[in-house]
Amino acid sequence: MAWDNLIRTSLRPMVRPRFQPPSRTPHDLGLRPLTLGLMTTAEPLSFQDLILTLHAYWSEQGCVILQPHDVEVGAGTLHPATVLRALGKKPWRAAYVQPSRRPGDGRYGENPNRLQHYYQYQVILKPNPIDMQALYLGSLRAIGLDPTLHDVRFVEDDWENPTVGAWGLGWEVWCDGMEVSQYTYFQQVGGLDVDLVAGELTYGLERLAMYVQGVDSIFDLKFNKAGVTYGEVFLENERQGSTYNFEIADVETLKRQFEDMERQVPRILAHTGPQGQPVVLPAYDHVLKASHLFNLMDARGAIAVAERQNYIGRIRDLAKMCAQKWVEAEQGERAGG
Amino acid sequence: MAELLLELFSEEIPARMQRQAADDLARLMRAQLQEQGVALDRLETYAGPRRLTLVADGLPLSQADRLEERKGPKANAPEQALAGFLRSTGLTRDQLVERDGVLFAVIERKGRQTAEIIAESVDKIVRGFPWPKSMRWGAGTLRWVRPLQRIVCLLDGRIVPFEIDGLISGDVTEGHRFMGDPAPFQVTDFADYRRKLAARHVVLDAADRMRRILDGARAVCAARGLELVEDDGLLDEVSGLAEWPTPMLGDMDPAFLSLPPEVIRTSMRTHQKYFAVRAPGQPGLAPHFVTVANIAPTDGGKLILAGNSKVLAGRLSDARFFWTEDRKVSLDDRLEKLKGVTFHAKLGTLYQRVERIEALARRIAPLVGADPDLAARAARLAKADLGTGMVGEFPELQGIMGGYYARGTEPDAVADAIRDHYKPQGPADTVPDAPVTVAVALADKIDTLTGFFSIDEKPTGSRDPFALRRAALGVIRLILTNRVRVELRSLFPAAVQDDLTAFFADRLKVMLRDEGRRHDLVDAVFVLGDDDLVRVVARIDALTDYFRDQDIGAVLAGYNRAASILKAEARKGPLPDGPVTVLPGAPVAEAELIRSLVHVAPLVEAAVRNEQFGPAMSTLGDLRGPIDAFFEQVLVNDPDSDIRDNRLKLLNQIRDTFYIVADFSLIGG
Secondary structure (H helix, E strand, C coil): CCHHHHCCHHHCCCCCCCCCCCCCCHHHHCCCCCCCCCCCCCCCCCHHHHHHHHHHHHHHCCCEEECCCCCCCCCHHHCHHHHCCCCCCCCEEEEEEEEEECHHHCCCCCCCCCCCEEEEEEEEEECCCCCHHHHHHHHHHHCCCCCCCCCEEEEECCEEEHHHCEEEEEEEEEECCEEEEEEEEEEEECCEECCCCCEEEEEEHHHHHHHHHCCCCHHHCECCCCCCEHHHHHHHHHHHHHHHHHHHCCHHHHHHHHHHHHHHHHHHHCCECCCCCECHHHHHHHHHHHHHHHHHHHHCCCCCHHHHHHHHHHHHHHHHHHHHHHHHHHHHHHHCC | CEEEEEEEEECCCCHHHHHHHHHHHHHHHHHHHHHCCCCCCEEEEEECCCEEEEEEEEECCECCCEEEEEEEEECCCCHHHHHHHHHHHCCCHHHCEEECCEEEEEEEECCCEHHHHHHHHHHHHHHCCCCCCCECCCCCCCCECCCEEEEEEEECCEECCCEECCEECECEECCCCCCCCCCCEECCCHHHHHHHHHHCCCCCCHHHHHHHHHHHHHHHHHCCCCEECCCHHHHHHHCCCCCCCEEEEEECCHHHHHCCHHHHHHHHHHHHCCEEEECCCCCCCCCEEEEEECCCCCCCCHHHHHHHHHHHHHHHHHHHHHHHHHCCCCHHHHHHHHCCCEEECCCEEHHHHHHHHHHHHHHHHHHHCCCHHHHHHHHHHCCHHHHCHHHHHCHHHCCHHHHHHHECCECHHHHHHHHHCCCCCCCCCCCCCCHHHHHHHHHHHHHHHHHHHHCCCCCECCECCCCHHHHHHHHHHHHHHCCCCCCHHHHCCHHHHHHHHHHHHHHHHHHHHHCCCCHHHHHHHHCCCCCCHHHHHHHHHHHHHHHCCCCHHHHCHHHHHHHHHHHHHHHHCCCCCCCCCCCCCCCHHHHHHHHHHHHHHHHHHHHHHCCCHHHHHHHHHCCHHHHHHHHHHCCCCCCCHHHHHHHHHHHHHHHHHHHCCCCHHHCCC
């Protein structure tokens, strides 16, 4: 598995069929779509209002509302605001939307549930407050899911990502049988035990919006109240992205770039900034780039089974180097006053 | 006598861990109280999604007072030694007792308060609780399965005060997450606790939750003229997912019924934790499902069911997509794909494994009465479904999907064998009896075993990552159920023959013991080293029958005496060997025993040769009288060495004759 795919696999927009050729979809097979009013409020939230509602809600909880990280990542967890900030002794609260790329999941825009580029909503509360579950349930109420009418449950789902040496315990949160979020208490990141435990929430935004709006295809989602659909915004991106990921991306180039990134990480980490601190953040961006390049090579079918573990191990080593330096830097900072 | 109530209230505990947690809590608390000498009448524990609860009755409020005696110096010891002893005991010289010239201090220990002991015990239990996986949270260091939120601890209605990592014990807990009064509430004792929880929509006891689910699920089915497909494993799991479990019957698009029922059930069960539903007297499933919600909503479940139906439709659409796509490619054509799949780094690809299984199935076929070509064909296709979309999505349908995909284009015997060749998968699973299936099932498991043994990946202790014990047990059950006559070692490559045969002997022993056979009888047969499992078990069965309701000590007294004399003699030098004769002047009992042995020995040999172990045993039994008479009337150790040697030879032959059936020296020990 690609390192990205190890994270939050089940939060891909909907289902996760493997071996599925891009050109066919369950939708083509003549199943009558079930369109149901699943909401209790008169007008369900548009895709962007869903985001705005979550922003307003988590802002109230003292979160820094960040914008997405500007490097391609496979999941919101990989944003440095989560992976790196989960380490060390500094409290931290942030929420942000992160575009997530899974090149291998592209279906040329023909599958109503699958995208190679989609959005996750990510919240990190460090240390987790003791009422974090209640806060999370409050966010569901805020977007119109009333837990006295909908069946909300916390079902065991432990998160582990051997590629970044990270694991945590938590749940998938089910709403009427559908997984709407992942909820994790980080225990280790980059092979290091965390000092303060961060609680992490990941909402699969498209899936949640489909549920809230009662539509059967991602592309039919109302993006805003003015009638713009998700398809109008992103269908072309899916078509072109899938074509690039599966057909155009040049494996030799990707491989060379991967190796370049790999070489850069230790080189960057060896440098120090103006206050004598290690230069971790740019190095970590290079890890993310290496990871995305690996995912692209994988989508092109260029990674043999036997090579996979090797690539994953290489990315993990890079991520661990960054984690180590991040913690050292913070310790140095404290020691320095 | 007081009641103890303890509740450990946390965020949602994984369903699969709850039962064990309740057992562990009971065990640990019992051990703590016993260690401290605190008696109790009854102790019960309960586990649910958010709480572990313990109630115990009949506790004293304090330990009994005890007198403790400490030995001190001799009465005439130097002043310094005495002073030290007085200091350490806090007594004066005249309070000491003198006995046999030694001084003793008798100290009265007041019994400690039970509350104090409980506070310490809970601390120890919480900090050392054996969760399969535990975690820290927030800024704390305490570990629990998920964040621990509250502790209720009441003894005789009063709070037992303590603090664990910032968490302070009290008398306040919470009810259902979403239903009823959300405010935390106080409790006074277990009865009050249970009543208030019930009023706040929490069913405390897992058994009650299961009953509620089962009754409710049956009722919602019956209301629509339907029938629940019961599933104990699922029932157990969902009872750990809801504090107020509420079964609801949902609808499924009947178009999905064209899918194999195994697919529908697996999708419902593994992804959604739904029960399947059928119409009474009808084959297959009905287009409905039962979901167990955690709330009884005010709209009667309309929204919940609509949502669940939609999710299920999405799941089954995928399944139908796989079902359609998978059948476009023949299993033969899928074999090629297995060349790219590594089975194990040291054991090659799946394709190479298929080739090995194919050859082995062909070899085994004649032993089980199967057509070798059919067995080889089935073996060749048995793993092809691993490359299908459906098995990629539902690994537990491996074999079953291959069976479906082969049906129609392959002979039924082949499709059946593909479907069933993973069986038996566990002690509760059925054992195939169709010859082609048996051949492939044996070949599959034996290849796994020989493969991993040849790269030295044998199970050790509790580590058995490749489930080799289960594979061996599967082979054993296939062989015994189908009475497959084969010398097991002949099926293994020379390099692993000894190890693997010994491994099988071990597994068979364990299985027979688990089934309740006597250890000594099992051992007495195993020591013979036979590797025909059917014969081994037949021997053990014959011994078991023979010795049933018998005083083994009496039956074997003569044999054992012969064996121990031989053992003693063997220590002195080589035992005499050769034919036994009735020497002139031999006592009647000796002559009689020789005559009996000459008569019995060939009969026993013949019976064993014909695998008539029951008759062999009863024939051996005929020797009991003559042996007993011999030992009553004859002294083996005669001064005349010819006579003595002749008698030793006789005993030796008796032992050899017995040994044809089993090593009786291991019986009854």
